[in-house]
Amino acid sequence: MVKGEEVFALTDRGNAQLRETGTGRSPTELEILVLVDGRATVAQIVQSARNLSPKVVFETLGGLVSDGLIRRASELHSDAIDVGDFFSIPVPAAHGEAARAGAEHELALGVSSLREQGYFVRIARRAATARVLPAAQKYAVMVVEDEPHLAKLLRTYLVLEGFATRTAGNREEILAAFREPPRPDLVLLDVTLPDADGFDVLAKMRLHPALKTVPVVMVTAIATREAVIKGILRGADGYITKPFEVDVLLQAVRTVLGLTSAAAAGRKP
Amino acid sequence: MEPDEFTRAIAEMSADYRRSLTAKLDRLDTLRRKVTSRTSTENDIREMYRELHTIAGTAHAFGLPEVSKAARMAESLLAPYYDADAKAVPQDVDRARLDQLIEALNQSRPGPVPG
Numbered sequence: 511m512v513k514g515e516e517v518f519a520l521t522d523r524g525n526a527q528l529r530e531t532g533t534g535r536s537p538t539e540l541e542i543l544v545l546v547d548g549r550a551t552v553a554q555i556v557q558s559a560r561n562l563s564p565k566v567v568f569e570t571l572g573g574l575v576s577d578g579l580i581r582r583a584s585e586l587h588s589d590a591i592d593v594g595d596f597f598s599i600p601v602p603a604a605h606g607e608a609a610r611a612g613a614e615h616e617l618a619l620g621v622s623s624l625r626e627q628g629y630f631v632r633i634a635r636r637a638a639t640a641r642v643l644p645a646a647q648k649y650a651v652m653v654v655e656d657e658p659h660l661a662k663l664l665r666t667y668l669v670l671e672g673f674a675t676r677t678a679g680n681r682e683e684i685l686a687a688f689r690e691p692p693r694p695d696l697v698l699l700d701v702t703l704p705d706a707d708g709f710d711v712l713a714k715m716r717l718h719p720a721l722k723t724v725p726v727v728m729v730t731a732i733a734t735r736e737a738v739i740k741g742i743l744r745g746a747d748g749y750i751t752k753p754f755e756v757d758v759l760l761q762a763v764r765t766v767l768g769l770t771s772a773a774a775a776g777r778k779p
Numbered sequence: 780m781e782p783d784e785f786t787r788a789i790a791e792m793s794a795d796y797r798r799s800l801t802a803k804l805d806r807l808d809t810l811r812r813k814v815t816s817r818t819s820t821e822n823d824i825r826e827m828y829r830e831l832h833t834i835a836g837t838a839h840a841f842g843l844p845e846v847s848k849a850a851r852m853a854e855s856l857l858a859p860y861y862d863a864d865a866k867a868v869p870q871d872v873d874r875a876r877l878d879q880l881i882e883a884l885n886q887s888r889p890g891p892v893p894g
Contacts (some may be wrong), residue, residue, distance in 0.1 A: 659796040660837045666792065670785050702832060731851075732837035753839025753847045 512571045513551055517583040517642050519548035525719040534639075538562060542570045548583050549641050583641065591720045593688040597681060597706070602715040637680050641695060648674040649767055652694040653689050653712070655679060655729070656703050664698065667756050668763070681706045694724055696767055698759075699746075701737070702732035709740055716745040725766045729759065758763035796841040797889050803830055804888055811881040815874050821860075824872065828854060828861040834884075845887040853880035 519527065520543065527535060535543070541562070545555045552571060556564045574580045579748040598628050643649065651668050655661040656679040665675045676694070680703060687694075695714070701708035708728060715721040727748035728741045741749050747766045750759055764770070810827045813819040831854035838846035856877055 639869070657833050657837045659792060659799065660840055661790070663792050663840055666785070666788055731832055731854075752836030753844070756840060 512568050512575070514553040514556070515551050515642060517549065517582045518546045518552070518571060518575070519583040519723075520546055521578055521581050522719055522721075524574070527579055528587070528715075538566060539574060542567065542574065543579065546571075546580050551642065556746060584643075584647075591688050591691075593685055593718070593721070596685060596688065596714055596718060599714040599717050601710060601717070633723055647692070648672060649695040649769075650674045650692055651763060652697045653677045654687075654697060654699045654703070654708065656700060663756075664759070665761060671760055671763075673763075680704050684711065688721065693720065696763060697724055698725045698729045699726050699764070701728060701732050703731065709744055712741065712746060713744045727762055727766055728729055729754070781830065793841045796837070797843075800834070800838065800843075800846070800889065803834060804885060806830065808885065809880060810814060811877060813824060815878055817870075824860050828857040831857065831884075843887075843889055846884065846889070849880070849884040849887045853884055856880060 524543060524546070528540070540553065541559060545558050550558070552568070555571075556562075556567045559567055562570075568726045571580070571762075640766050641649075649672075653661055653664050653675060655664065655670070655677065658679065661677045661679060665677055668675045675686045676690055678684040684706065699708045699712060703711075708730065712728070715724060715726060725747040726745065727750060728746045729750045729752065730737070731752040733751040738749050748762050750762055781826050807827060807830055808825050810819065810830075814827070831850045835847050835850040835854050838844070838850065856873065860872060
């Protein structure tokens with residue numbers, strides 16, 4: 511029985527079906543599959559699929575669950591993620607002119623927030639609502655930062671705010687942190703790492719079936735226009751330049767997760 | 780974590796960072812001397828850049844904005860020599876300017892940490 515407040519996510523099989531042509535799935539099923547992103551509630555999917563009646567949406571979701579193409583996000587989040595070949599994922603070299611123009615536009619919009627608030631958040635990817643958590647679960651934030659003092663400081667502030675955290679400072683630790691259940695709700699990603707490039711990690715995440723919808727905020731001392739555009743083109747949800755005020759970073763975390771200021775510790779959107 | 784406990788934890792982390800900074804700045808000074816005496820290698824320049832980059836991005840968070848700022852200026856000078864594809868070669872580094880910037884960074888060193 512599907513309920514309005516539930517959140518569903520694609521299984522590996524569901525992801526594969528979306529990528530393939532000639533799957534034998536009906537247009538309605540494909541439309542719903544596209545809308546299932548691990549964050550939207552069933553009620554929100556009903557609103558998005560305006561051409562379909564709520565009854566059809568509920569029934570289709572039920573059918574997709576039965577066929578193993580989607581699962582309740584809470585069940586998927588409890589699984590360990592297979593990231594064995596993560597650093598072997600090939601990343602396309604260039605983006606089209608249209609994508610670049612879009613990134614330039616977003617950068618132009620973000621310049622004012624950079625000036626006013628000291629950080630850049632990609633509004634287009636801002637979560638409309640927070641993911642609904644199972645009881646006793648906290649939002650999981652993964653901090654990728656190779657400076658151990660800064661990683662520890664960030665972790666301490668995030669824990670105080672009520673988040674569950676894990677940190678990683680190199681390739682091996684990144685893989686281990688991704689494998690650690692639950693799937694992170696957000697990744698704070700440094701760019702200059704000893705044996706990896708944060709932009710490359712971001713691009714690979716966006717191509718990985720289990721990680722592509724995980725919001726990423728770049729937290730980096732590389733503050734050039736080109737670097738911010740590169741981050742946006744590769745799918746960053748936010749871009750914060752170092753040095754930063756901790757309050758600014760925490761605000762960006764809440765924004766990208768769709769949380770209100772007071773909600774993080776209480777885990778309620 | 781209780782507020783008092785949190786405040787203590789942050790103070791300890793800041794003191795710990797300041798202690799580690801002394802060693803980092805000493806190392807930068809050693810590398811600076813190698814550059815000045817023209818005995819530096821590409822790896823020295825890369826190490827120097829990375830260290831400056833990290834200090835620039837971190838010190839501010841531990842209440843040392845001047846250190847961050849000074850490190851950022853020196854980092855900018857070395858940026859063209861850091862990238863593996865960079866056309867600039869370490870021999871071209873403006874030694875006088877680097878000397879000046881590392882000296883400024885040294886001047887911004889925080890005082891000794893009690894205990």
